[in-house]
Amino acid sequence: SAVISQKPSRDICQRGTSLTIQCQVDSQVTMMFWYRQQPGQSLTLIATANQGSEATYESGFVIDKFPISRPNLTFSTLTVSNMSPEDSSIYLCSVAPSDQYNEQFFGPGTRLTVL
Amino acid sequence: EDKVVQSPLSLVVHEGDTVTLNCSYEVTNFRSLLWYKQEKKAPTFLFMLTSSGIEKKSGRLSSILDKKELFSILNITATQTGDSAIYLCAGRLDAGNMLTFGGGTRLMVKP
Numbered sequence: 001s002a003v004i005s006q007k008p009s010r011d012i013c014q015r016g017t018s019l020t021i022q023c024q025v026d027s028q029v030t031m032m033f034w035y036r037q038q039p040g041q042s043l044t045l046i047a048t049a050n051q052g053s054e055a056t057y058e059s060g061f062v063i064d065k066f067p068i069s070r071p072n073l074t075f076s077t078l079t080v081s082n083m084s085p086e087d088s089s090i091y092l093c094s095v096a097p098s099d100q101y102n103e104q105f106f107g108p109g110t111r112l113t114v115l
Numbered sequence: 116e117d118k119v120v121q122s123p124l125s126l127v128v129h130e131g132d133t134v135t136l137n138c139s140y141e142v143t144n145f146r147s148l149l150w151y152k153q154e155k156k157a158p159t160f161l162f163m164l165t166s167s168g169i170e171k172k173s174g175r176l177s178s179i180l181d182k183k184e185l186f187s188i189l190n191i192t193a194t195q196t197g198d199s200a201i202y203l204c205a206g207r208l209d210a211g212n213m214l215t216f217g218g219g220t221r222l223m224v225k226p
Contacts, residue, residue, distance in 0.1 A: 103163050
């Protein structure tokens with residue numbers, strides 16, 4: 001399985017600021033995703049990070065709020081912009097090694113608290 | 116709309132008990148169902164099921180998929196306190212690798 005790291009592991013931020021979360025994988029992967037898990041909730045897909053093109057966002061998530069970069073096949077960033085307390089969540093990077101519907105693995109997550 | 120429903124929402128058992136966790140799904144163009152264990156932040160991959168009736172097994176954990184009745188079960192035998200976690204199932208669509216997650220089952224195993 002792929003080894004995935006995320007930075008930061010946690011942060012406490014002030015309302016109105018932005019935070020960029022990094023996801024690094026130890027091998028090239030085709031598919032990278034960003035999920036959000038709000039307190040007491042299950043995981044919700046924010047977007048698929050596409051290498052070399054704009055991310056594909058799910059309903060309810062927009063690029064202005066959650067800009068995503070994916071400059072290569074091992075790295076992606078998610079920015080949470082103009083944060084409010086409602087953005088307090090765990091943000092998880094996930095990868096699928098190929099596009100052949102195989103296993104999907106999660107990074108260690110970033111716990112974000114917005115005051 | 117794609118939907119994955121897990122039951123029970125929570126479960127408390129004692130060490131040594133056997134538990135069965137349920138996952139039913141309504142997913143367009145279903146490809147596979149995945150089970151994860153979440154203890155702190157990161158869900159840990161357990162199983163991926165694509166074919167009906169074929170049991171996947173790993174130690175005390177096993178899982179099976181019924182594509183006709185659109186459900187899967189995860190069994191844990193001889194439970195231990197270390198099995199305490201949230202267990203998540205997710206259905207994968209045909210389009211890309213997007214996963215639709217259920218709400219999870221919170222399992223607590225008491226000594």
